[in-house]
Amino acid sequence: MKSENSKRISRREFIGTSALAIGGLTLVPAHAVAGLGHVAPSDKLNVAGIGIGGMGSGDLEDVAKTENIVALCDVDWSSQVENVFKLYPKAQRYKDYRVMLDREKDIDAVIVATPDHTHAVISMEAIRRGKHVYTEKPLTHTVYEARMLTEAARKHNVATQMGNQGQAGDGPRRLQEMIHDGAIGAIEEVHVWTDRPNRGLSDTYWPQGVKRPEDMPPVPETLDWDLFTGPAPLRPYHPSYHPFRWRGWLDYGTGALGDIGCHSFDSIFRILKLKYPISIQGTSTLVNGDSFPLGSMVTYDFPARGDMPPLRLSWYDGGLRPPRLAEIVPGVEMGAGGVLYVGTKGVILGDRLLPQSLDDTYKRPEPYLKSSPGHRQEWILACKGGDPAGSNFDWAGPLTETVLLGNIALRPELREKMSYQSLNFDPETLSFPNMPEADQFLHYEYRSGWTL
Structure with a gap:
């Protein structure tokens, strides 16, 4: 018989416990035991997927190797989503994440892989209910949302x-070891470029540099367009927005910079100890207020950090890229996308030291930075009481803010003023002291019925 002072340990409390002593015996959860090849049912997280037709399906597949998938939610029950439903026949199915969270009381963690404009409202709802959260990149649609999510998670x-999987790879770790070893000296410039939104010479991943369509085809029977729209302005449905092609529209996406920046900037921020820029400049092909430009260049200036000098980080998209430096001799390919570190002794293009004479003489340090168990595995272990994941919101929030500040510098409303001054950012007041009219783009007024 239990004493009246005995306390019932909930399943969620048990998940966070590394070992439980009972009657002199120690019961060790399976995740703490190497080599058993299984996870005890009581030690599994109950995970819900929200937005499962695209990247979310891959997130679920990885997490399902060790955890329970108990609920699935998507606003469009298309054939693609129906195929994901079939993979998890025991999971409950929903179109509205709010209904799901109300009904499924035993959810421990959620994966949010919806379009950018709904990341924040969904993630915040889950956080307030005490759920662990994995959110695809970019973390949010606006700078303000990123700050609010970071504070709420804490x-x-x-x-x-955040779903910038590359941070868990060994390549960035080896690069960090080289740069901290002084392989190319002090670094004052970094260049990052991508061909997105281009897929090739005659195709694009999603439309950019175009006006909003005017025709109004019927909404597919499988789609709840109101739920897709969420906090954004309600527009007539069009296949130019969904499926997937939402990324280039200001209402729903964050353009090429939002798509790639949280990947490409991550290792730069870690290696060079960056957080917030002090000023941003932007220039682009002509913009129209509906979609992101076909090509753009954004320059961020960061202050000195310890013994590291001030840094200029330059971004190029739409097929634009930096000029070839003298160290990049003929025959060395810049590529459609890449990262170039410029130091006082030489440069690093990808993982290659240049000039070649430097690569021939430099001895790379023995690896010392610990490998990750895997990007999603980091999160799973953190949910169970382990160390914080590598791209937890304390890290991903400021990174996302920086990425999205670049999109503000590209706003058509600021184009003329940006031609003769930089945009200065104050992270403490979350404002632009030298251009107050830019503050409005840190966030936007949600559609009626939606709050953060």
Whole structure:
């Protein structure tokens, strides 16, 4: 018989416990035991997927190797989503994440892989309910949303991770070891470029540099367009927005910079100890207020950090890229996308030291930075009481803010003024002291019925 002072340990409390002593015996959860090849049912997270037709399906596939998938939610029950439903026949199915969270009381963690404009409202709802959250990149649609999510995750003490999977790779770790070893000396410039939104010479991943369509085809029977729209302005449905092609529209996406920046900037921020820029400049092909430009260049200036000098980080998209430096001799390919570190002794293009004479003489340090167990695995372990994941919101929030500040510098409303001054950012007041009219683009007024 239990004493009246005995306390019932909930399943969620048990998940966060590394070992439980009972009657002199120690019961060790399976995740703490190497080599067993299984996970005890009581030690599995109950995970819900929100937005499962695209990247979310891959997130679920990885997490399902060790955890329970108990609920699935998507606003469009297309054939693609129906195929994901079939993979998890025991999972409950929903179109509205709010209904799902109300009904499924035993959810421990959620994966948010919806279009950018709904990341924040969904993630915040889950955080406030005490759920652990994995949110695809970019973390949010606006700078303000990124700040609010970061603070909320800290307040509610939940495990978080943004979906910039490359941060878990060994390549960035080896690069960090080289740069911290002084392989190319002090670094004052970094260039990052991508061909997105281009897929090739005659095709694009999604439309940019175009006006909003005017025709109004019928909404597909499988799609709840109101739920897709969420906090954004309600527009007539069009296949130019969904499926997938939402990324280039200001209402729903964050353009090429939002798509790639949280990947490409991550290792740069870690290696060079960056956080917030002090000023941003932007220039682009002509913009129209509906979609992102076909090509753009954004320059961020960061202050000195310890013994590291001030840094200029330059971004190029739409097929634009930096000029070839003298160290990049003929025959060395810049590529459609890449990262170039410029130091006082030489440069690093990808993982290649240049000039070649430097690569021939430099001895790379022995690896010392610990490998990751895997990007999503980091989050799973954090949910169970382990170390914070590598791209938890304390890290991913400021990174996302910086990425999205670049999109503000490209706003058509600021184009003329940006031609004769930089945009200065104050992270403490979350404002632009030298251009107050830019503050409005840190966030936007949600559609009626939606709050953060």
